[in-house]
Structure formats: structure tokens, C-alpha cells
Amino acid sequence: MNTVLDLIFRLAWWLILAPLLPGIINKVKAWVAGRRGPPVLQLYYDLARLWRKSVVMSTLASPGFIIGPAVAWVALLGAVILVPLGPAGAALSFWGDVLLMLYLLALARFCTAWAAMETGSAFEGMGSAREVSYAVLAEAAMVAAMLSLCVQTGSISLATMLAPSAGAGAVLLAAGLFTVLLAENCRVPFDDPNTHLELTMIHEAMILDHSGPPLAVILHGASMKLLLFSVLLTEAVLPMGDLSPFAATGVLLGGVLTVTVGVGLVESLLARFAFRRVPLLLTTAVLLCLFALLVAWKGGAA
Amino acid sequence: MVSAGCFVAGIAGGYRRPRTWLALTVTGATAALGASLWVLFGSADWEWLSDITVGGERLHLRLDALSALFLALLCVVGATGALYAHEYWSDRHYPRSAPRGRAWWSSLILCMGLVLTLSNGLHFLIAWELFTLSAYFLITLENKRPAVRAAGWLYLAASHVGTLVLFAFFAALASHNGNWDLGPAMREQAGLAPLFWLALFGFGVKAGVFPLHVWLPSAHANAPSHVSAMLSGVALKMGVYGIMRFSGWLPVPPSAGWVVIGLGALGALLGIAFAFAQNDFKRLLAYCSVENIGIILIGVGGALLAVTQGDAPWGRLALAGALLHVWNHGAFKSLLFFSAGSVLHATGTREMSRLGGLWRAMPWTAGLFALGALAVSGLPPLNGFVSEWLVYLGLLGSITGKAPAAWAAIPAVILLALAGALALASFAKAGAMIFLGAPRTQTAARAHEGGRWMIGPMIGLAAVCAVIGLVPALVWPALARAAGCWHPAWASAESPAPLATLGLVHVALALAVAGAAAGLWWKSRINGVRRGLTWDCGYATPTARMQYTGGSFADIGVGWFSWILQPERSLRRLRGALPAGAFHQERIPETVLERVITPVGEGVIRVSSAVRRLQHGRLQAYILYVVAGIAALGGLVLFGGKP
Numbered sequence: 001m002n003t004v005l006d007l008i009f010r011l012a013w014w015l016i017l018a019p020l021l022p023g024i025i026n027k028v029k030a031w032v033a034g035r036r037g038p039p040v041l042q043l044y045y046d047l048a049r050l051w052r053k054s055v056v057m058s059t060l061a062s063p064g065f066i067i068g069p070a071v072a073w074v075a076l077l078g079a080v081i082l083v084p085l086g087p088a089g090a091a092l093s094f095w096g097d098v099l100l101m102l103y104l105l106a107l108a109r110f111c112t113a114w115a116a117m118e119t120g121s122a123f124e125g126m127g128s129a130r131e132v133s134y135a136v137l138a139e140a141a142m143v144a145a146m147l148s149l150c151v152q153t154g155s156i157s158l159a160t161m162l163a164p165s166a167g168a169g170a171v172l173l174a175a176g177l178f179t180v181l182l183a184e185n186c187r188v189p190f191d192d193p194n195t196h197l198e199l200t201m202i203h204e205a206m207i208l209d210h211s212g213p214p215l216a217v218i219l220h221g222a223s224m225k226l227l228l229f230s231v232l233l234t235e236a237v238l239p240m241g242d243l244s245p246f247a248a249t250g251v252l253l254g255g256v257l258t259v260t261v262g263v264g265l266v267e268s269l270l271a272r273f274a275f276r277r278v279p280l281l282l283t284t285a286v287l288l289c290l291f292a293l294l295v296a297w298k299g300g301a302a
Numbered sequence: 303m304v305s306a307g308c309f310v311a312g313i314a315g316g317y318r319r320p321r322t323w324l325a326l327t328v329t330g331a332t333a334a335l336g337a338s339l340w341v342l343f344g345s346a347d348w349e350w351l352s353d354i355t356v357g358g359e360r361l362h363l364r365l366d367a368l369s370a371l372f373l374a375l376l377c378v379v380g381a382t383g384a385l386y387a388h389e390y391w392s393d394r395h396y397p398r399s400a401p402r403g404r405a406w407w408s409s410l411i412l413c414m415g416l417v418l419t420l421s422n423g424l425h426f427l428i429a430w431e432l433f434t435l436s437a438y439f440l441i442t443l444e445n446k447r448p449a450v451r452a453a454g455w456l457y458l459a460a461s462h463v464g465t466l467v468l469f470a471f472f473a474a475l476a477s478h479n480g481n482w483d484l485g486p487a488m489r490e491q492a493g494l495a496p497l498f499w500l501a502l503f504g505f506g507v508k509a510g511v512f513p514l515h516v517w518l519p520s521a522h523a524n525a526p527s528h529v530s531a532m533l534s535g536v537a538l539k540m541g542v543y544g545i546m547r548f549s550g551w552l553p554v555p556p557s558a559g560w561v562v563i564g565l566g567a568l569g570a571l572l573g574i575a576f577a578f579a580q581n582d583f584k585r586l587l588a589y590c591s592v593e594n595i596g597i598i599l600i601g602v603g604g605a606l607l608a609v610t611q612g613d614a615p616w617g618r619l620a621l622a623g624a625l626l627h628v629w630n631h632g633a634f635k636s637l638l639f640f641s642a643g644s645v646l647h648a649t650g651t652r653e654m655s656r657l658g659g660l661w662r663a664m665p666w667t668a669g670l671f672a673l674g675a676l677a678v679s680g681l682p683p684l685n686g687f688v689s690e691w692l693v694y695l696g697l698l699g700s701i702t703g704k705a706p707a708a709w710a711a712i713p714a715v716i717l718l719a720l721a722g723a724l725a726l727a728s729f730a731k732a733g734a735m736i737f738l739g740a741p742r743t744q745t746a747a748r749a750h751e752g753g754r755w756m757i758g759p760m761i762g763l764a765a766v767c768a769v770i771g772l773v774p775a776l777v778w779p780a781l782a783r784a785a786g787c788w789h790p791a792w793a794s795a796e797s798p799a800p801l802a803t804l805g806l807v808h809v810a811l812a813l814a815v816a817g818a819a820a821g822l823w824w825k826s827r828i829n830g831v832r833r834g835l836t837w838d839c840g841y842a843t844p845t846a847r848m849q850y851t852g853g854s855f856a857d858i859g860v861g862w863f864s865w866i867l868q869p870e871r872s873l874r875r876l877r878g879a880l881p882a883g884a885f886h887q888e889r890i891p892e893t894v895l896e897r898v899i900t901p902v903g904e905g906v907i908r909v910s911s912a913v914r915r916l917q918h919g920r921l922q923a924y925i926l927y928v929v930a931g932i933a934a935l936g937g938l939v940l941f942g943g944k945p
Binding site: 051052053054055056057058059060062063064066067069070071073074075077078092094095096099100102103104106107109110113114117118119120121122123124125126128129130132133134135136139140142143144147150151154155156198208209212213214217279293297 | 703712737855
């Protein structure tokens with residue numbers, strides 16, 4: 001009974017809370033620009049409307065066009081289930097689950113790119129090419145960040161890895177992971193979700209031809225991914241394991257909110273980078289995470 | 303024994319009767335598979351010392367768990383390949399080469415089986431040479447085409463460089479031991495350690511370890527596809543088998559682990575970078591094999607490091623990962639080569655930029671290719687993830703334990719992750735260019751699905767991929783036995799990795815994927831699905847030529863690796879008010895072959911032809927050489943110091 005309640009609580013946190021984040025980001029952006037902006041719950045309305053709409057499919061697309069987003073959504077759901085939630089711990093934790101989480105994110109990427117290529121459009125081709133190519137560097141940064149946590153805690157299970165703080169390298173790790181968060185979730189300065197020019201998009205270019213329930217699933221999956229990265233960033237940096245359950249919950253919520261507002265501020269204050277500068281920024285993220293790894297290695301030895 | 307008999311009969315009798323040959327091959331493979339599974343999951347090894355002598359040595363066969371693991375793979379790929387070839391390379395389409403192909407196929411399986419079981423150095427070399435030759439004749443089945451003949455020559459030359467080194471290896475071994483016998487008893491003789499480098503080079507050529515892989519892409523691309531599957535799935539593994547066998551039976555130098563893990567990491571990254579850049583889909587698959595051999599070597603290198611650093615238990619995980627990856631790569635790469643063969647069969651081209659939209663004509667092939675692509679990219683819940691995960695666990699074990707090996711393991715983990723992400727990109731590209739979008743040429747539009755003889759074996763291999771992915775705990779006993787064979791201290795049966803949990807997660811994931819896909823499909827159908835043109839910024843008549851091509855898809859990644867890929871581009875832009883035309887050509891050279899080996903070879907030839915001028919057949923000049931030589935000797939005697 002307890003396990004069932006626990007699972008329901010978890011799914012509620014991930015599934016219901018996730019679409020709030022893009023709303024908060026948009027509100028922050030509007031506030032900085034002095035506009036009123038769309039309501040915070042806008043994505044919920046969008047999802048509800050899209051779920052009722054009919055689907056327009058390209059004449060070229062195979063069933064993979066609809067199966068792809070479904071698989072990607074399940075993969076993201078699997079990844080978030082593995083992430084521990086502050087005091088509640090993880091629903092499922094085993095030795096090496098961190099790799100499963102990374103590879104589930106990769107599975108989601110593969111399926112989104114596959115579904116995008118179904119349409120035979122050059123825009124979707126551009127979007128997928130950019131997504132899978134930049135992900136190579138983002139993946140290196142992610143793995144380096146996870147390695148630094150492994151060295152820090154001597155464990156390769158997310159629940160133990162994320163409990164203590166990241167130690168002396170926390171600032172480096174936070175900067176590196178935040179950059180990866182921006183890249184993986186296609187936010188400014190890597191991608192501009194609000195642009196009207198398809199040539200300069202990444203994620204939005206991949207889903208140009210999607211509509212109706214598949215689009216709803218994609219958008220919901222993207223918001224879950226954003227929440228996953230914010231939770232991961234908060235828990236990696238802050239010593240969640242040392243706090244009382246009540247405080248830990250507050251810190252987790254506060255951390256996620258801070259990250260979200262941070263994304264909003266970055267989007268308001270920065271313009272999108274030219275694509276040739278994207279690899280430079282991502283390489284910087286890799287280096288930051290590598291330095292965090294070095295600090296963790298040296299810190300543990302002393 | 304039954305299987306050997308079947309293959310001999312297959313060589314003799316299968317020449318004219320394809321159905322008899324097929325039955326014999328499948329029976330032989332099943333018998334050998336049964337034997338190897340019996341060894342892997344039972345407890346006893348099988349050994350047979352006969353009185354028959356070949357070359358003055360008694361025939362000695364031994365099937366232990368390590369050989370059995372490779373033999374099982376050989377049987378599965380050998381049988382499925384034979385079934386596939388029944389339609390793909392049938393007598394009707396290839397009346398001249400199909401009978402030859404059948405005979406050489408049987409001979410190849412037989413020789414590889416002998417390589418795996420013989421435990422006498424001399425016989426091993428003979429079987430190794432025969433296996434190389436059988437593979438050569440299979441690669442050059444289509445010997446009317448110049449590209450095939452060139453690929454065959456390159457393969458033969460490279461293989462013989464490797465065999466030459468192996469001759470030196472086995473000869474040194476025999477002179478040290480006083481006999482040709484091979485076996486675990488050699489482990490105690492510390493003086494044998496330097497021989498490991500000879501074995502690494504000789505077997506490395508066959509395995510396609512990165513800088514020695516020069517023969518691999520053209521041979522895999524130009525061979526018939528069932529042969530490519532056999533080459534990539536099994537023949538490369540013979541090199542891996544050699545490296546594993548002799549690093550297990552011989553003492554290894556302390557630096558061996560560092561070198562092997564370094565070669566593995568380098569090969570994994572650069573192999574897949576080359577794969578990403580290819581436009582020929584069979585070459586892409588071939589370079590991807592270089593990557594996968596790299597992953598296997600990372601595991602082996604980790605295990606070697608663990609052994610030299612005091613039997614650390616994490617080494618066992620790395621080795622188990624490498625062993626499982628041998629199976630996994632054999633299964634999914636054969637599946638991918640079979641689907642590539644079906645595409646080639648249906649369209650007659652290997653250029654991805656001439657294909658597209660094939661899913662409509664070939665739904666089975668497209669679906670099975672997608673499954674193989676997921677597996678080869680190491681994505682859960684399929685088998686590729688399980689073996690990569692085990693290798694990762696091994697390396698991470700050394701990192702969390704802060705062992706000295708971590709200095710190799712940290713870069714290896716990061717490069718492995720990079721290679722994984724690039725593999726995903728490569729297979730997203732390949733799948734999309736071949737099967738998705740609109741057909742780019744008329745031939746692609748007229749494609750047809752392969753028959754049941756071609757699809758059946760592919761479904762079988764896909765099932766292997768799925769079963770290993772969903773129930774990984776099933777294969778652990780076999781891996782533990784083989785690991786114990788490599789290093790006796792690692793023989794214990796219980797698994798240090800939570801494979802059962804991973805299996806449950808994978809099953810749950812597979813069910814959820816099926817449920818979600820069905821649910822979303824159903825919901826979309828209820829809401830109504832309307833078909834429309836792809837949205838291209840409001841462009842009303844998009845054509846197939848407006849699609850993204852493989853070259854444009856890979857452009858970003860090729861840019862990062864241009865220091866090694868060295869792409870050759872020629873471009874003419876549109877100029878003036880009435881432009882005459884434009885073109886853009888891009889070619890990715892075989893960097894190691896064309897920029898290193900060919901120039902060196904040409905240099906050698908130039909020096910040799912300069913030296914040859916001395917050798918022109920004029921008697922007077924030869925007398926002059928003799929006189930000059932005697933004068934020089936005399937000078938040496940007169941003016942040289944006392945001895």
C-alpha cells in the first residue's frame with residue numbers, strides 16, 4: 001500500500017508539476033521585459049487543447065511519427081523515476097542506475113530525432129542534426145559531472161550520489177550542469193524556443209510537423225526533462241542528505257524555483273549565440289565539469 | 303563431431319544442391335551450438351586428443367568456456383547467414399558464384415570452429431590461414447567488379463601481415479616451450495610476457511583495432527552482405543578471441559592493460575567518428591564495427607589492469623561486459639548487415655543519398671533496422687546497453703575505489719560516452735536517410751521487400767537482441783564461466799552487478815513503451831488523422847531533392863573531426879545573373895590508408911626501384927662489383943684494427 005502511495009505521489013510530482021516550469025520561465029521573461037505575459041498555467045491549457053485536437057500527418061510519415069514521441073515520453077518518465085526526490089529517496093535505486101538514466105535520456109533523443117526525420121523536411125533535418133551533434137558534447141559534460149559525484153561519494157547509485165553536497169567543486173559543477181541544462185533543454189543561448197525563424201531553431205524545428213496528441217506528449221516530455229535537470233542540479237550541489245525531511249523538501253522546491261527563475265533571467269538578458277559558438281560554450285561546460293572532477297579527486301585524497 | 307561431419311559434407315555435397323547444403327549447415331551449426339551451450343552452462347570442458355597426426359603433431363581439440371562463447375556466436379551467425387543467403391545469393395541470381403559461395407561458407411565456419419578449438423600452435427596457424435583464405439574467396443565472390451578485387455587484395459595483404467607476426471609469435475612460443483602445445487600451463491612462465499605484443503599486433507589486424515583497421519571498411523562494404531555480417535559479426539571476433547585467449551593463457555607485461563584500454567578508447571571514438579561521416583551505408587556499418595571492437599578492448603584493458611593491480615573485483619565486470627559485447631555486437635551487427643543487404647538487393651545502391659522513403663516498400667526491414675540501430679547505439683532496453691553498462695560498471699568501480707587504473711578509466715568512460723552519443727547520431731542519420739522521408743531516386747521508389755528467407759533470419763537475430771536485453775541475468779552464468787576461464791580467480795557464479803533488477807526495469811520499460819505507443823496511436827485515431835504535405839515554410843510543392851542529405855546531417859560532427867577525417871570537398875557556387883550550374887562533392891578518404899600507409903608504401907617502392915638499377919644483368923658490372931667488394935675487404939684486412 002505504501003509503495004503504491006509513494007509511486008502515485010512521485011508520478012504526481014513529475015507529471016503534474018513539470019508543465020509549471022516553462023510557465024514560470026515565461027512569467028520571469030515577461031516581468032523583466034515589463035509585459036504582463038501569458039498565465040503561469042499556459043502550458044496546461046495548451047496540453048489540454050492539443051490532447052483534444054486531431055492530427056495532421058505528413059504524407060511521407062510512417063507510424064514511427066507517432067510511436068517516436070510515445071517512446072521518448074516513456075523514456076523520459078523512466079529517467080525521472082530513477083531520480084531521487086529529496087527526502088523521499090528514489091522509487092528504484094540500484095548500483096549503476098545513473099548510467100541507465102543517462103541512456104534513457106539518449107533513447108528519448110533518438111526517438112525524437114527519428115520522428116522528426118519522418119517528414120523528409122529540411123527544417124526537421126537541420127533540427128535533428130543539431131540536436132544529436134550538440135548532444136555529443138553535452139553528454140561528455142554530463143558524464144564528467146556524474147563522475148565527479150561518483151568520486152566524491154564513492155558510489156554509482158543516484159540516491160547516494162546526490163545526498164551529500166558536491167564539496168569544494170560545487171560552484172564549478174553548478175556552472176557546468178546549468179550550461180548543460182540550457183543546452184539539453186534547448187534554451188537561450190543555445191536555442192530560442194520563441195523564434196519565428198525555423199533556420200535557427202533546434203528543438204522547435206524538430207517538432208514543426210507534429211500536431212495534436214503527439215505534440216502534447218512531446219511538449220510534456222520536454223517539460224519533464226527540464227524539471228529533471230533542475231532537480232538533478234539542486235540535489236547535486238546542495239547537501240540534501242544532511243537536512244531534515246521538511247527542510248529538504250523546502251530546499252528542493254526552492255532550488256528548482258531558483259533554477260527556473262535563473263533560466264528565465266538568462267533568456268531575458270542574453271541573446272541566442274551563433275551556432276558556431278555553441279560548441280565553444282559546451283566545451284566550456286565539459287571543462288567546468290572536468291575541473292569539478294579534479295577537485296573531487298584531490299579533495300577526497302586529502 | 304557431428305557438426306564437423308556436417309560441414310565437411312556441406313563443402314562436398316552442397317555445391318550443387320542448395321537445400322541439402324542448407325539443411326547440413328543448419329544441423330551442423332545447431333549441433334555445435336548445443337555443444338558450446340553445454341560447456342557454457344554445464345561445468346565440464348570438452349577435450350579430445352586424437353591419434354591422428356597432422357604435420358607431425360597430434361590433433362588436440364579443447365572446448366573450454368571461452369572458446370564455447372565464441373563458438374556459440376559463430377553457430378548463430380553461421381546458420382542465420384546460410385538461411386539468409388539462400389534467397390539473397392541464390393543460384394537463380396548468381397548461377398556461377400552461388401555454389402562456390404556455399405562451399406566457402408561451410409569451409410569458413412569449419413575453419414573458424416577449428417581455430418576456436420585447436421590447442422596446438424601449428425594446427426592453430428594452419429586453421430587460421432585457411433580461415434583467412436576462405437574469407438578472401440567469400441569477399442571476392444563478385445570478382446567481376448574491380449572494387450571487389452581491390453578490396454579482396456587489401457584484405458589478403460593486411461591479413462598476411464598479421465599472420466606473419468603470428469608466425470613469429472607461435473614460433474617463439476614453441477621454441478620457448480619446446481613443443482607446440484597451447485594451454486593454461488603457460489601462465490606460470492614469466493619469460494613469455496613480451497610475446498603479448500606480437501599477439502596483440504597479429505590478432506589486432508584481424509580484429510580491426512583502430513590504426514590496423516585499414517582493410518576493414520572496403521572489405522565489409524564490397525563483400526556480399528551475408529559475408530559482411532559474418533566478417534563483422536564473427537571474423538573480427540576471432541582476433542578478439544586471440545587477444546583474450548593469449549592474454550589469459552600467457553603472462554602479460556605490466557603495461558599491457560594501459561595500452562589495450564588506450565587503443566580501445568581511441569578506436570571507439572575515431573571509429574564512430576569515421577562512421578558518422580560515411581555516405582555508403584555498408585561502410586558506415588563497417589566503421590561502426592571498429593568502434594565496437596574498441597568497446598570490447600576497453601573492457602579487456604580494464605580487466606588486464608585489474609589483474610595487474612591485485613585482482614580487483616571490478617575487473618571481472620569489465621571483462622564480463624567485453625565478453626557479452628562480443629555476443630551482442632555479433633547479433634545486432636549481423637542484423638544490421640542483413641537489413642543493409644535487403645536494401646542493396648532491392649535498390650542496387652549503397653549510397654544513402656540515393657535512397658529514402660524505403661519504409662513504405664520494406665516495412666519489415668525498416669522496423670528491424672530501427673531495432674538494430676537502437677541496440678547498436680547502446681540504448682535500453684536492448685542488449686547493447688547491458689554490455690556497455692557492465693563495461694561502465696567495471697571502469698566506475700576503479701574510479702570510486704580510486705585505484706591507479708582510474709587514470710585510464712576516467713578518460714575511457716568519457717570517450718565511451720562520446721562514442722555512444724556519436725553512435726546514436728550515426729544511426730539516426732543512417733535510418734533516416736535510408737528509410738524515412740521521400741525516395742530520392744527512381745530506384746528507391748521501386749524498391750521491394752525481401753522474401754521470408756531474408757526476413758526470417760533477421761527476426762531471429764532481433765529476438766536474440768531483445769532476449770539478452772530483457773533477461774540479462776540469463777547469460778550471466780555463461781559470462782562467469784568464460785571469465786573464470788580467462789582468470790581462474792574470477793570463476794565464482796554469483797553476479798556482482800544487479801542484472802536481475804536491470805532486467806526487470808527493462809521489461810517494465812518495454813511494456814510501458816508498447817502501452818504508450820498503442821495508447822497514443824489509438825488516441826490519435828480517435829481524434830482523427832488527416833494527411834497533408836510536409837510543412838516547408840508554406841512551400842507548396844516540396845521535392846525529394848529538398849531533403850536533408852547524409853552529408854548535411856553529419857556536417858557539424860565532421861567539422862569537429864576534420865583533423866583526422868580530412869574531408870575532400872569540391873564546390874562550385876552559383877555565379878552571375880544566369881548561372882551555368884553548381885555542384886558540391888564531398889568524399890571522406892580512408893585517412894590511415896591513404897595518408898599513412900600508401901605514402902609509406904610508395905616510398906618503399908621508390909627506394910627499391912632506385913636500388914634495382916644496380917641489378918641490370920650486365921656481366922661486366924657484376925665483375926666490377928666483385929672486384930670492388932674484394933678490394934674493400936682487402937682494405938679492411940690491411941688497414942683495419944686487429945680482431
